[in-house]
Amino acid sequence: MESTRTFVNGCPTNFVSAGDRGLLYGDGVFRTLRIMAGRALWWPEQYAKLASDSARLMIPCPSCADWEADMAACLNLAEHQDGVLRLTLTRGEGARGYAPSATPIPTRLVQFSPMPVDVDLASLGKIHRCRLRLALQPALAGVKHLNRLEQVLARAEWSDPAVAEGLVCDVEDRLISGVSSNLFLMRGGVLFTPRLDRCGVAGVARDRLIARAPALGYPVTVTDLSCADLDDADAIFLCNSVRGLRWVAEMGGRSWPLHPVFTALRESLWAD
Amino acid sequence: MESTRTFVNGCPTNFVSAGDRGLLYGDGVFRTLRIMAGRALWWPEQYAKLASDSARLMIPCPSCADWEADMAACLNLAEHQDGVLRLTLTRGEGARGYAPSATPIPTRLVQFSPMPVDVDLASLGKIHRCRLRLALQPALAGVKHLNRLEQVLARAEWSDPAVAEGLVCDVEDRLISGVSSNLFLMRGGVLFTPRLDRCGVAGVARDRLIARAPALGYPVTVTDLSCADLDDADAIFLCNSVRGLRWVAEMGGRSWPLHPVFTALRESLWAD
Numbered sequence: 001m002e003s004t005r006t007f008v009n010g011c012p013t014n015f016v017s018a019g020d021r022g023l024l025y026g027d028g029v030f031r032t033l034r035i036m037a038g039r040a041l042w043w044p045e046q047y048a049k050l051a052s053d054s055a056r057l058m059i060p061c062p063s064c065a066d067w068e069a070d071m072a073a074c075l076n077l078a079e080h081q082d083g084v085l086r087l088t089l090t091r092g093e094g095a096r097g098y099a100p101s102a103t104p105i106p107t108r109l110v111q112f113s114p115m116p117v118d119v120d121l122a123s124l125g126k127i128h129r130c131r132l133r134l135a136l137q138p139a140l141a142g143v144k145h146l147n148r149l150e151q152v153l154a155r156a157e158w159s160d161p162a163v164a165e166g167l168v169c170d171v172e173d174r175l176i177s178g179v180s181s182n183l184f185l186m187r188g189g190v191l192f193t194p195r196l197d198r199c200g201v202a203g204v205a206r207d208r209l210i211a212r213a214p215a216l217g218y219p220v221t222v223t224d225l226s227c228a229d230l231d232d233a234d235a236i237f238l239c240n241s242v243r244g245l246r247w248v249a250e251m252g253g254r255s256w257p258l259h260p261v262f263t264a265l266r267e268s269l270w271a272d
Numbered sequence: 273m274e275s276t277r278t279f280v281n282g283c284p285t286n287f288v289s290a291g292d293r294g295l296l297y298g299d300g301v302f303r304t305l306r307i308m309a310g311r312a313l314w315w316p317e318q319y320a321k322l323a324s325d326s327a328r329l330m331i332p333c334p335s336c337a338d339w340e341a342d343m344a345a346c347l348n349l350a351e352h353q354d355g356v357l358r359l360t361l362t363r364g365e366g367a368r369g370y371a372p373s374a375t376p377i378p379t380r381l382v383q384f385s386p387m388p389v390d391v392d393l394a395s396l397g398k399i400h401r402c403r404l405r406l407a408l409q410p411a412l413a414g415v416k417h418l419n420r421l422e423q424v425l426a427r428a429e430w431s432d433p434a435v436a437e438g439l440v441c442d443v444e445d446r447l448i449s450g451v452s453s454n455l456f457l458m459r460g461g462v463l464f465t466p467r468l469d470r471c472g473v474a475g476v477a478r479d480r481l482i483a484r485a486p487a488l489g490y491p492v493t494v495t496d497l498s499c500a501d502l503d504d505a506d507a508i509f510l511c512n513s514v515r516g517l518r519w520v521a522e523m524g525g526r527s528w529p530l531h532p533v534f535t536a537l538r539e540s541l542w543a544d
Contacts, residue, residue, distance in 0.1 A: 006290045015287035016295060018278045018381055023288060024360070025420035026298030057421070058428065084368060088296070091424075096356060096385045098420065098427040098451060109290055113368045135407035135471075136443060139425055147419035148297035148370065149329070152363075153411055155370035156330065171408060179370060199407075 005112040007074045010066075020107055022090030025098065026146035028107075029053040030088040031204075034242045035112070038080030040071060042241060045204045050087060053143045058100065059091050062108050070110040078112045084242055086111045090146070118164070119243055122266060123258070126250040127178075127238075128166035130154040134176055134199040142202040154179045165238055167251065170199050175225040178238040181246075182206035184220075186235035186259055191220045205239040205269060212268045218261060235259035245269050279346045279382045282338075292379055294362030297370065298418035300379075301325040302360040303476075306514045307384070310352030312343060313542075314513060317476045322359060325415045330372065331363050334380055342382040350384045356514055358383045362418070390436070391515055394538060395530070398522040399450070399510075400438035402426040406448055406471040414474040426451045437510055439523065442471050447497040450510040453518070454478035456492075458507035458531055463492045477511040477541060484540045490533060507531035517541050 006014050021027035031050050034041045047064050054061040067087065074085070088109040094101045132154040140147070154168050165178045176194050177183045182203050185192045191213050196202045210220045230236065235256055236248035245266040249255060278286050293299035303322050306313045319336050326333040339359065346357070360381040366373045404426040412419070426440050437450045448466050449455045454475045457464045463485050468474045482492045502508065507528055508520035517538040521527060 008290060014290050016290050018280060018286050018288050018383060020295070021424075023292070023295040023362075024302075024358075024418070025424055026418050027421060027424050030296075057425075086296075086368075090295075096358075096388070098423045100424055100428050102431065111290060116368070132411055135409035137407035137422065139404055140421060145421055146296070146298050147421045149299060149412055149417055149419045150409065151370045152293075152297055152299050152372055153329075156372050159374065 005074055005077045007070045007110045009108055010070050010073070012073070012077065016107060016109065017093055019093045020090055021092065021094055022088065022107060022146055026148075027057070027100070028059065028088060028090030028146045029057060029144055030086060030146060031144060032241055033085040033087065035075065035078075035081070035083045035085050037082065038075045038078070040085060042204050042208070045207065046087070046241070049144070049204055050089065053145065054089050056143050057091070057145065059089060059104060059106055061089060062106065067108065067110075070108065074110045074112050082115045084113045084115065086113070088146070116242075122246055122262070124164050124238060124246045124248050126163055127248050128158045128163050129252055130157055130166040130168045130179065132157065132168060133171040133173070134168055135171055136198040138198055141199050142196045144201045144203070151179050169227065173227060175227060175229065176200045181238035181240040181243070184209060184237040184239070185225060185229055185233040186218070186237070186261075187229070187233055189218065191218050192225055192229070193220060193222055194225050195222055203240055205241050205244065208269055209239055209245065209265070213265060216261060216264055216268060218265070235262065237262070237265070239269065277346055277349045277384045279342045281380055282342055282345070284345070284349065288379060288381065289365055291365045292362055293364065293366055294360065294379060294418055298420075299329070299372070300331065300360060300362030300418045301329060301416055302358060302418060303416060304513055305357040305359065307347065307353070307355045307357050309354065310347045310350070312347075312357060314476050314480070317479065318359070318513070321416070321476055322361065325417065326361050328415050329363070329417065331361060331376060331378055333361060334378065339380065339382075342380065346382045346384050354387045356385045356387065358385070360418070388514075394518055394534070396436050396510060396518045396520050398435055399520050400430045400435050401524055402429055402438040402440045402451065404429065404440060405443040405445075406440055407443055408470040410470055413471050414468045416473045416475070423451050441499065445499060447499060447501065448472045453510035453512040453515070456481060456509040456511070457497060457501055457505040458490070458509070458533075459501070459505055461490065463490050464497055464501070465492060465494055466497050467494055475512055477513050477516065480541055481511055481517065481537065485537060488533060488536050488540060490537070507534065509534070509537070511541065
């Protein structure tokens with residue numbers, strides 16, 4: 001991880017303890033933030049998610065002020081550039097075994113990476129339909145936790161650099177999301193996005209779009225979606241906090257034109 | 273993690289890179305070995321599992337000789353004591369994002385911990401019935417990978433130090449395993465153990481018991497088991513590589529006496 005700057009518990013270091021439960025069990029949560037000129041976009045929503053996700057795992061979340069101090073130090077070192085900031089919170093160290101401590105001392109990591117070169121491309125072009133199916137686990141659904149092997153395996157299904165994303169279904173063939181983005185389908189003037197209470201990650205960009213699309217005349221319905229719904233879709237959009245909203249031009253031999261409302265939706269998502 | 277001795281890629285250090293995918297995504301596998309007087313029990317089987325589990329995740333496994341060199345150095349530092357050795361293999365560092373490198377440089381960790389005080393207790397006494405249900409994910413089933421949040425949440429369900437294990441079912445209410453052990457039920461002179469091709473971890477102790485029990489007159493059937501099968505069981509056994517075979521004396525208001533074959537099975541499992 002060259003050109004990455006890392007703070008661990010407020011100190012500049014590229015290392016974490018080999019006894020950290022984040023490493024041993026994936027016992028933690030994370031967020032990925034877009035940084036513009038040294039400023040973290042959507043920070044209040046990101047902190048709220050970090051706090052609610054860590055509460056789901058019974059990991060005490062450091063205060064907003066603690067994170068902000070780490071982020072300021074890390075972004076200062078990054079010379080107020082544009083980039084990506086990953087915040088990770090683990091349950092810290094503990095005795096051997098799965099049992100979580102009743103009084104954990106969590107580890108917080110703040111890691112800055114330079115901006116990916118293609119970050120502002122609004123079209124996803126052609127995307128991949130993943131063979132991997134997401135397991136149903138309501139106890140972890142919606143949470144951006146560190147158990148991400150399903151995403152690693154799904155992302156490993158293609159190596160064509162022209163394909164930027166893959167679409168994943170759950171084990172019961174419901175459409176869920178992109179590998180690293182949330183999914184919206186447009187049909188007949190309504191936006192549909194999958195329920196994420198059985199699997200998937202409920203991202204900040206998704207919440208923002210659900211809140212903002214109605215003002216542009218597009219109500220959002222959160223529901224179960226199937227593969228058949230792709231055939232009927234007027235447009236397929238994927239969103240995350242780093243790249244905002246992107247549209248799918250081609251998948252599985254079918255193609256879609258740029259939808260007239262896309263640009264307004266994309267701008268609405270970025271707007272303060 | 274006091275009194276733990278750690279080697280990372282052959283070097284004595286208590287730290288790993290904050291950019292390691294084991295930490296970022298739980299992208300790796302591990303084994304837990306029992307150490308007796310500086311010797312790792314069941315090493316050939318443990319290495320075979322490490323190699324096959326890492327192959328499932330497309331992580332190149334270091335050679336047996338590499339692991340043995342690390343283990344010798346670590347156990348030498350541990351002064352040939354009894355204890356527990358954890359071997360962890362991650363996909364190492366990589367660029368930001370889920371995409372695994374086509375040419376990963378894996379990280380190997382070897383961590384020694386002193387023996388738990390109650391390690392040789394053959395009776396589990398009373399065990400807990402976990403509310404958490406394991407998700408079905410054939411792509412990861414059987415593998416001892418680093419995505420262990422389900423086990424952390426299941427183990428967090430009880431804090432009574434007298435309760436050493438919990439029994440977990442899958443989301444379709446099939447019996448699967450203990451939180452950190454494999455399950456065998458005895459009924460009418462036959463041992464039954466759950467299929468682990470949809471979820472669960474297929475441990476070395478389980479393989480050994482499946483191979484050895486028939487010689488004691490107890491054939492083993494690998495099959496689907498339900499909660500109702502607990503009611504009919506003459507005995508419930510749980511096994512892992514650190515504690516060997518243990519028997520359940522009580523669960524959910526029901527109790528079981530020590531089964532006549534238990535001691536012979538336990539000794540057969542430990543025998544070379």
